Amino acid sequence: MAKLTIADLKKIKEEYHANQALREGGFRVKITVHMGTCGIAAGARTIMNTVMEELAKSDKKDIAITTSGCAGLCSQEPMATIELAGEPPVKYIALTEEKMRKIFTEHVMGGKPVKEFALVQGHETTY
Amino acid sequence: MEDISLHILDIAENSIRADAKTVEITITRDFEQDLLRIEVIDDGRGMDAATLARVRDPFFTTKHKKTGLGIPFLFQAAELTGGQVTVDSGPGKGTRVTATFHWGHVDRPPIGSMAETILTLIAGHPDREYIYEEREGNRVFRLDTREIKNDLENVPINTPEVLAAIRKMLKEQIKFEM
Numbered sequence: 442m443a444k445l446t447i448a449d450l451k452k453i454k455e456e457y458h459a460n461q462a463l464r465e466g467g468f469r470v471k472i473t474v475h476m477g478t479c480g481i482a483a484g485a486r487t488i489m490n491t492v493m494e495e496l497a498k499s500d501k502k503d504i505a506i507t508t509s510g511c512a513g514l515c516s517q518e519p520m521a522t523i524e525l526a527g528e529p530p531v532k533y534i535a536l537t538e539e540k541m542r543k544i545f546t547e548h549v550m551g552g553k554p555v556k557e558f559a560l561v562q563g564h565e566t567t568y
Numbered sequence: 569m570e571d572i573s574l575h576i577l578d579i580a581e582n583s584i585r586a587d588a589k590t591v592e593i594t595i596t597r598d599f600e601q602d603l604l605r606i607e608v609i610d611d612g613r614g615m616d617a618a619t620l621a622r623v624r625d626p627f628f629t630t631k632h633k634k635t636g637l638g639i640p641f642l643f644q645a646a647e648l649t650g651g652q653v654t655v656d657s658g659p660g661k662g663t664r665v666t667a668t669f670h671w672g673h674v675d676r677p678p679i680g681s682m683a684e685t686i687l688t689l690i691a692g693h694p695d696r697e698y699i700y701e702e703r704e705g706n707r708v709f710r711l712d713t714r715e716i717k718n719d720l721e722n723v724p725i726n727t728p729e730v731l732a733a734i735r736k737m738l739k740e741q742i743k744f745e746m
Contacts, residue, residue, distance in 0.1 A: 449733045450719050457723045476692065478638040481578050482569055489688045497728040506726070508692030510585055 469503040470549050473522040477511030483518035484536075491538045492521075495545040504549060517560065523548050534560045569641055571680025572606065572669070578638045579608045579665050580689055580698075586612030586663065590697040591689070595682070595744055597671065597704040603651070604669045604676070615657040623655050642667055649673035683738035686711065687731060694726035702744050709741050 474480070474489045485508075492506055512520055517534035523544065524530040531554045533544055544555050569575050576593060583591045588610035596605045615623070619630060626640040642665070643653045651668035669676045686700050690713060697717075701710045716734070717725055724730070 445716060445719065445733050445737060453727065453729045453733065454721065454723050456729060457727055474692070476577070476581050476688070478578050478641065481574050481581070482641075486574065486577060486684055486688050489692065490684055493687065493691055493728070493731055497732055500728075506691055508581065508584075508688065510581070 467503070467526070468505040469526050470505070471524040472504065472506045472549065473509050473524070474506070475510070475512050475518065475520040475522070476508035477515075477518075479511055479515035480518040480520065485519040487538060488519045488521060488536050488541050491541045492545065495542060495549075499545075499550060501550075514560070520560075523554070525552060532560045533558045569645065569677070571678045572604075572645075573680035573682045573685045575638075575642050575645060575667075575677075576606060576608060576682070577685040577688060579642065580610075580685070582638060583608065583610035583612050583663065584689075584693050584696060586610065586614070588612035588662065588696065590699065592699040593686075593701070595679070595702045597744075599705060602671045604671045604679070606667050606669075608665045609662065610664075611662040614659050614661045614663055616659050620655065620657050624653075639665075645669070645677055648675040679744045682744055683735065683742050686738060687735055690734065691726050691731055694724060702742065704743065707743065709743070711738070711741075 472492055474485055474492060476485050476489070489506070489508065496504055496506065512532070514520065514534065519536045520532060520534050521536055521541065521544070522530045522532045531548065533540070533555070536558070540558050544558060548554050569578070580591050580593065590611050592607075592609040594607045597603075598605060624640050624643050626637050639653075639655065646653050646667045646669055649670040650673060651670055653665065653667045655663065655665050657663040682700070682702070686698060689696070689698055698713045699711070701708065713725060720730065
């Protein structure tokens, strides 16, 4: 079994507990990358990777990331949904790494949706 | 699908949506038979006989849409190399998907980045457990998120710092990229 080193774990645990004190509880933003067969074939894993990179760079602790299945718009994949607490979700389509980085900066961090990449604002069923 | 690691991600995402708590992924290179064998085993809700009988039909799905392409794509990719896919499942018994590819066949897709597939699963659904094992001759690499979580105590496994450390470890340890 490959293990993280004790030094890695100790450092991570100390930093985590230090930052915990600053958290107000709960997540401010939820990012969902659509990871159905269509999304995966269109590049959703790269989008997920980009989100993970941007999240690590941001040093924010109040952003949750997750994956979901096909949203029923296969031709528009890769897609992601951004939900800010208290606001309706925004669904973004035909994503690239560059588009996702811009969305992360302006919407996730800045709170302002990137209208030119958005399909719709509001709830819908995902499968 | 461009590579095998994306097929594996797709199958594992099916496991997650079938409420699997643990997903076990094994990749083995069999030098004697010139085969690449992948296995994805979950403890999800499984499929009944009627569903299982239609598993490779691209126009059958249990979701609210018209197509179910993931498993048929895997059959196509494996069979193009002279390999095969078997799906064993039963209600309450989980599902086991096994695929073989002829390693040296010109149509075998590259394996791709298993590191990114494993990280995507951990980051997207940190509440599940993943066991990843790759075997190539005498070399065995194994990752078990239960052991990592145990070492982390109450630090979430999807904390960016933990994901970065796992990414580094996977990039160093995973040898299947071709």
